[in-house]
Amino acid sequence: MSSANIVEQAKRTAAFAAVDKHVDSSVRVLGIGSGSTVVYAAERLLELKNEGKLHPDLLCVPTSFQSKQLIVDAGLRAVDLDDLPVLDAASASFASIDVTIDGADEVDSELNAIKGGGGAHLREKLVANASRKLVLIADSRKDSETLGTKWEKGIPVEVSPLAWRTIKRQLERLVPQSRAQSAALASSAAFSFANPKAELRQAVRKAGPVVTDNGNFILDVAVGSIYDPLSVEQLIKMIPGVIEVGIFSGMAKEAWFGNEDGSIVCRVPKSEAK
Numbered sequence: 001m002s003s004a005n006i007v008e009q010a011k012r013t014a015a016f017a018a019v020d021k022h023v024d025s026s027v028r029v030l031g032i033g034s035g036s037t038v039v040y041a042a043e044r045l046l047e048l049k050n051e052g053k054l055h056p057d058l059l060c061v062p063t064s065f066q067s068k069q070l071i072v073d074a075g076l077r078a079v080d081l082d083d084l085p086v087l088d089a090a091s092a093s094f095a096s097i098d099v100t101i102d103g104a105d106e107v108d109s110e111l112n113a114i115k116g117g118g119g120a121h122l123r124e125k126l127v128a129n130a131s132r133k134l135v136l137i138a139d140s141r142k143d144s145e146t147l148g149t150k151w152e153k154g155i156p157v158e159v160s161p162l163a164w165r166t167i168k169r170q171l172e173r174l175v176p177q178s179r180a181q182s183a184a185l186a187s188s189a190a191f192s193f194a195n196p197k198a199e200l201r202q203a204v205r206k207a208g209p210v211v212t213d214n215g216n217f218i219l220d221v222a223v224g225s226i227y228d229p230l231s232v233e234q235l236i237k238m239i240p241g242v243i244e245v246g247i248f249s250g251m252a253k254e255a256w257f258g259n260e261d262g263s264i265v266c267r268v269p270k271s272e273a274k
């Protein structure tokens with residue numbers, strides 16, 4: 001098998017295992033992520049549907065145009081997040097989705113993740129936030145100790161086209177730590193680069209920038225190693241015109257990684273592992 005096929009097989013194995021663990025006939029509302037690994041999750045859902053193992057009224061919440069097509073192609077029912085019926089109005093939780101299964105570009109030991117390699121992270125974060133459980137699926141190349149060490153293309157940041165150049169300049173002036181004036185402090189800083197670089201993501205087979213499903217642009221912001229994902233997420237989110245940051249801090253409860261030898265690793269956040 002070619003190395004590309006081995007990676008695809010690893011993604012598929014992880015996706016199938018996560019779906020089998022989390023989706024049965026008791027699941028009423030399911031969030032469907034975006035990207036190439038989620039395609040395999042949709043494949044497994046179609047099999048389960050044909051075997052009569054899904055809830056007959058299952059509602060699937062898409063996270064992108066691509067995700068909606070996967071749901072529809074699998075013969076499942078797509079419903080926008082805000083169109084979900086409120087099934088339990090008395091519940092203390094606002095979460096309306098039982099479980100969401102999504103891909104990731106890099107996942108650290110606490111299951112903080114970089115997402116948005118496919119530009120879908122705004123809707124993905126909205127759906128993850130409304131889910132009781134977020135489960136990530138990926139091949140083992142995405143399994144990392146520290147964010148930014150494996151996914152080196154930068155943090156995907158969805159921004160308003162109205163001010164992308166200004167936002168880019170501001171992102172390139174982020175300092176590693178809010179009070180840090182010295183590179184000597186880098187070891188205790190939120191990220192490692194002294195001079196982050198923000199690139200406007202360019203489209204393929206179309207001249208000009210990527211335009212997201214929401215009509216915005218994406219800046220990929222390389223900051224080096226991310227030691228404190230929540231601080232970096234918050235720092236970037238505070239910039240006016242930033243619509244969403246592709247760092248998902250503390251959202252995922254479980255991550256499934258497919259290895260090249262066909263085995264699977266399922267991880268929970270390190271601090272919660274027994």
Ligand SMILES: O=C[C@H](O)[C@H](O)[C@H](O)COP(=O)(O)O
Nearest residue numbers: 035036037103116118119120
């Ligand atoms: O914007 C895209 C999403 O965040 C994807 O879930 C992420 O990029 C992983 O995609 P893939 O499964 O293709 O590696």
